[in-house]
Amino acid sequence: MADQQDTITGIDVPVYLKYNFTAGAGPARFLSQVKNGKLTGQRCPRCQQVYIPPRGSCAACGVATEEELVLPDKATVQSFTIVSIPIPNNPIKPPYIIANLVLDGANISFIHLMSECVNEDVRIGQRVQAVWKPEEEWDYSMDNIRYFKPLDEPDVPVAQIGKLPVSGWEGMSDA
Amino acid sequence: MRDIAIVAYHQSRAVADAGACNEVEMIMPVLNEVYGQVGINNAQDVDFVCSGSCDYMQGAAFAFVAGVDALGAVPPIKESHVEMDAAWALYESILKIRMGSAESALIYGFGKSSPGELPIVLSQQLDPYYLAPQWIDTVSLAAMQARLLLEQGVITERDMAAVVSRSRRNARQNPNAQLAGDISVDDVLAEETYLSPLRRVDCCPVSDGAAAMIICTEDKAREWGVPYALIRGIDHRIETHHIGMRDLTDSASTRLAAERAGVGDGPVDVAELYAPFSHQELILARALGLGEQTDINPSGGVLAGNLMMASGLARVGEVFNRIVAGEAQRGVAHATSGPCLQHNLVTVVEKA
Numbered sequence: 001m002a003d004q005q006d007t008i009t010g011i012d013v014p015v016y017l018k019y020n021f022t023a024g025a026g027p028a029r030f031l032s033q034v035k036n037g038k039l040t041g042q043r044c045p046r047c048q049q050v051y052i053p054p055r056g057s058c059a060a061c062g063v064a065t066e067e068e069l070v071l072p073d074k075a076t077v078q079s080f081t082i083v084s085i086p087i088p089n090n091p092i093k094p095p096y097i098i099a100n101l102v103l104d105g106a107n108i109s110f111i112h113l114m115s116e117c118v119n120e121d122v123r124i125g126q127r128v129q130a131v132w133k134p135e136e137e138w139d140y141s142m143d144n145i146r147y148f149k150p151l152d153e154p155d156v157p158v159a160q161i162g163k164l165p166v167s168g169w170e171g172m173s174d175a
Numbered sequence: 176m177r178d179i180a181i182v183a184y185h186q187s188r189a190v191a192d193a194g195a196c197n198e199v200e201m202i203m204p205v206l207n208e209v210y211g212q213v214g215i216n217n218a219q220d221v222d223f224v225c226s227g228s229c230d231y232m233q234g235a236a237f238a239f240v241a242g243v244d245a246l247g248a249v250p251p252i253k254e255s256h257v258e259m260d261a262a263w264a265l266y267e268s269i270l271k272i273r274m275g276s277a278e279s280a281l282i283y284g285f286g287k288s289s290p291g292e293l294p295i296v297l298s299q300q301l302d303p304y305y306l307a308p309q310w311i312d313t314v315s316l317a318a319m320q321a322r323l324l325l326e327q328g329v330i331t332e333r334d335m336a337a338v339v340s341r342s343r344r345n346a347r348q349n350p351n352a353q354l355a356g357d358i359s360v361d362d363v364l365a366e367e368t369y370l371s372p373l374r375r376v377d378c379c380p381v382s383d384g385a386a387a388m389i390i391c392t393e394d395k396a397r398e399w400g401v402p403y404a405l406i407r408g409i410d411h412r413i414e415t416h417h418i419g420m421r422d423l424t425d426s427a428s429t430r431l432a433a434e435r436a437g438v439g440d441g442p443v444d445v446a447e448l449y450a451p452f453s454h455q456e457l458i459l460a461r462a463l464g465l466g467e468q469t470d471i472n473p474s475g476g477v478l479a480g481n482l483m484m485a486s487g488l489a490r491v492g493e494v495f496n497r498i499v500a501g502e503a504q505r506g507v508a509h510a511t512s513g514p515c516l517q518h519n520l521v522t523v524v525e526k527a
């Protein structure tokens with residue numbers, strides 16, 4: 001009988017919206033180089049900062065970053081965190097390290113994984129280098145780099161992180 | 176109350192698909208254009224910046240923050256955002272100047288509508304609770320509204336076709352239009368219906384693009400030494416989101432906003448109305464009290480190209496352009512948001 005039905009207090013209505021995402025003209029140039037194993041930064045014509053991955057504009061100046069330069073795969077740890085709890089659908093088993101890394105010659109960091117390291121020894125200013133996937137697996141993705149591993153180089157002082165030249169830190173550290 | 180001057184306006188060409196271009200890449204050229212019009216370098220040279228956009232169109236939370244990358248916000252600037260058409264960013268900027276917190280403001284709106292399914296995106300954006308479970312889209316709602324108007328004898332299909340025909344014809348003079356051409360009323364009526372009674376030509380196209388404007392006090396406009404027009408009135412009103420409780424054959428909110436903005440205080444030479452569907456232009460013209468002496472949508476209006484989240488600002492910009500060009504003394508710009516003209520903003524712009 002109708003008057004004995006349970007009160008309806010809620011309904012499930014899943015919402016799905018589909019999009020054809022485009023990265024942008026600047027980011028697309030970067031991604032097509034990553035597929036070839038090249039890390040390409042873009043320089044601001046006004047303040048000279050180098051962005052990687054580039055987004056198409058210098059956020060500080062509001063101008064397009066047209067000039068491109070190939071950067072090495074060596075970087076410096078700007079900051080990091082040790083992830084100790086599992087994240088749903090993430091295949092990586094904790095504990096692992098996520099770090100903000102600045103490539104040599106770049107002025108802004110990106111997030112990537114660190115491995116082949118003692119988690120407790122990871123520190124700001126530490127030098128690292130990319131460990132790439134086999135070439136046949138390369139795609140339009142920063143995942144072409146499996147992770148970054150520590151380099152046997154002296155640490156970079158905090159004030160100099162994000163200010164290294166494309167030629168890197170070796171030799172500069174003595175000066 | 177001090178008058179506020181519009182000193183610069185620019186919009187990108189309305190295109191069906193901006194391709195690889197991302198939002199920041201769409202905004203930057205438009206901003207550079209308005210900077211050039213008043214002779215400033217970037218957003219550092221105005222006191223306030225306000226943008227209008229909608230994260231649902233990009234399908235990413237806080238996507239509007241990425242737009243700030245186009246500004247050059249170092250050192251920090253005073254910046255705000257409305258999750259709606261940039262006409263409301265103009266409104267916020269006017270309040271800011273009237274409060275004495277700024278002398279000048281940059282306003283921009285942007286939208287890349289092409290990546291998603293716009294009619295559903297818009298209905299999910301504004302009413303995720305009441306009508307969303309029925310998966311209703313903005314075009315279907317507009318079709319219901321047109322049906323009401325026809326059945327009550329308020330308008331005829333020929334009236335709607337006349338709006339489309341004039342829009343396409345006027346758009347031939349508008350280099351930014353997406354749809355332009357010679358199409359007669361009979362041509363329109365010969366087309367098949369899409370969502371009855373609407374034909375495809377009764378509906379605005381899906382467009383990608385951006386628009387920007389600079390406003391300031393009259394003193395500042397004289398200091399910059401550029402031609403300007405004055406904003407004499409602005410007001411916005413909203414109706415309930417319960418569509419069944421509204422009279423969809425009228426626009427009570429537009430009528431009220433027009434009254435408060437002072438539309439009737441003088442002759443209206445030109446009116447740019449944000450009518451995404453042909454029948455809505457007829458509702459708006461009535462609610463605004465526009466007669467034969469008013470040139471309605473000389474740009475072609477949004478039936479010729481609809482930059483989501485920028486079209487409302489673009490209506491103000493079109494009126495500004497005509498006044499500065501000496502083609503009109505006084506004009507009215509209208510912006511809308513929500514299904515079936517739910518929320519309406521009316522601006523009166525006059526020759527300085």
Ligand SMILES: [Zn+2]
Binds near residue numbers: 045046048049059061
């Ligand atoms: Zn810069």
